[in-house]
Amino acid sequence: MSQAQISNDKTPRTERGRRTLRKLLDAAATEFADKGFHEASISGITRRAGVALGTFYTYYDSKDAIFRALVSDMSAGVGRAAREALDPGMGALEVERVALRAFLTFAAEHKEIYRIIDEAEFVDPESYRTHYETIGARIEERLQRGGESGEFIRGLGAPEAWALMGMNVFLGLRYVIWAREGDPDSDEIAKRANALLASGIAS
Amino acid sequence: MSQAQISNDKTPRTERGRRTLRKLLDAAATEFADKGFHEASISGITRRAGVALGTFYTYYDSKDAIFRALVSDMSAGVGRAAREALDPGMGALEVERVALRAFLTFAAEHKEIYRIIDEAEFVDPESYRTHYETIGARIEERLQRGGESGEFIRGLGAPEAWALMGMNVFLGLRYVIWAREGDPDSDEIAKRANALLASGIAS
Numbered sequence: 001m002s003q004a005q006i007s008n009d010k011t012p013r014t015e016r017g018r019r020t021l022r023k024l025l026d027a028a029a030t031e032f033a034d035k036g037f038h039e040a041s042i043s044g045i046t047r048r049a050g051v052a053l054g055t056f057y058t059y060y061d062s063k064d065a066i067f068r069a070l071v072s073d074m075s076a077g078v079g080r081a082a083r084e085a086l087d088p089g090m091g092a093l094e095v096e097r098v099a100l101r102a103f104l105t106f107a108a109e110h111k112e113i114y115r116i117i118d119e120a121e122f123v124d125p126e127s128y129r130t131h132y133e134t135i136g137a138r139i140e141e142r143l144q145r146g147g148e149s150g151e152f153i154r155g156l157g158a159p160e161a162w163a164l165m166g167m168n169v170f171l172g173l174r175y176v177i178w179a180r181e182g183d184p185d186s187d188e189i190a191k192r193a194n195a196l197l198a199s200g201i202a203s
Numbered sequence: 204m205s206q207a208q209i210s211n212d213k214t215p216r217t218e219r220g221r222r223t224l225r226k227l228l229d230a231a232a233t234e235f236a237d238k239g240f241h242e243a244s245i246s247g248i249t250r251r252a253g254v255a256l257g258t259f260y261t262y263y264d265s266k267d268a269i270f271r272a273l274v275s276d277m278s279a280g281v282g283r284a285a286r287e288a289l290d291p292g293m294g295a296l297e298v299e300r301v302a303l304r305a306f307l308t309f310a311a312e313h314k315e316i317y318r319i320i321d322e323a324e325f326v327d328p329e330s331y332r333t334h335y336e337t338i339g340a341r342i343e344e345r346l347q348r349g350g351e352s353g354e355f356i357r358g359l360g361a362p363e364a365w366a367l368m369g370m371n372v373f374l375g376l377r378y379v380i381w382a383r384e385g386d387p388d389s390d391e392i393a394k395r396a397n398a399l400l401a402s403g404i405a406s
Contacts (some may be wrong), residue, residue: 201363
């Protein structure tokens with residue numbers, strides 16, 4: 001490990017450090033979602049987190065740095081939520097249904113995710129692109145595995161993965177962020193999207 | 204028509220007025236896409252349009268007003284591009300393929316559309332929501348008509364419409380805005396998305 005890497009490595013080594021880092025990221029999510037990146041401040045984040053201003057700099061160098069870390073933390077959270085909901089015994093199609101339901105649940109518990117990821121397009125375009133490319137690549141792998149196991153048709157690739165990702169993102173936008181009285185619940189939405197994915201809509 | 208409506212009605216009545224309005228909107232698209240809403244200026248827009256600063260106020264009251272008009276103009280542009288590509292003789296499934304191809308072509312000719320619609324989420328949330336709700340409602344109608352004609356299964360509704368809209372938006376993001384060397388062309392993307400829509404991916 002080079003000297004530069006050592007001096008930039010602010011990963012906490014203790015349980016207490018990890019808890020403080022978590023508090024800062026959660027506080028940053030609220031601060032950025034409430035105020036937007038430009039109006040948000042480091043002191044706003046530390047106040048929400050209930051930690052001293054100086055503590056912030058133990059973990060991050062700047063508002064940009066914690067924003068970048070937050071986008072990456074939310075990407076990881078989406079991935080983790082899906083993984084935790086999955087089971088090795090599930091079929092390829094069931095995996096997609098359960099992954100979408102898990103994403104909708106995650107978004108309902110972290111409604112700020114849309115605003116923050118979407119603002120990354122302007123504040124940190126590289127993070128924005130990485131977020132979708134990472135999720136797209138993960139979906140593409142699942143589609144290909146499903147093709148190899150014979151559950152999906154063969155030859156699925158990036159176009160189908162991005163189509164599926166777009167479906168999921170827009171279903172979350174409509175049924176979580178813009179939810180209306182009387183809407184179908186997440187379970188029903190995931191079932192209907194899964195039916196479309198399984199056999200399409202031609203009669 | 205009330206007095207208030209008359210005095211707020213800045214719709215041009217002459218062909219020349221309509222051309223100036225078009226120039227202002229096109230210049231605004233470039234200015235907002237280049238600089239973002241906050242850095243963009245009315246003088247930047249009139250300079251790009253090649254019209255006097257005072258002329259701007261014949262048409263719009265503020266930077267906010269032209270931004271809002273631009274989002275609505277782009278929404279209309281997306282709808283028009285799809286309509287112009289369609290033909291009364293087309294089947295319901297073909298309509299979806301041709302509408303997606305027309306959208307991808309429109310986006311390739313107006314790459315600023317993603318940045319501007321996405322920035323509306325922050326600058327003018329009402330326009331942002333109206334944009335997607337309008338397109339979603341249009342797709343939902345097409346799906347229902349397809350159900351009535353027997354080409355689509357019955358009972359399709361908003362969830363399928365938002366899923367389809369998300370597919371289209373994300374395919375544009377990946378294959379137009381983030382296009383890479385060697386990518387399939389718009390025609391091929393529209394065919395693959397249409398195959399998914401027609402019969403799904405289960406084998």
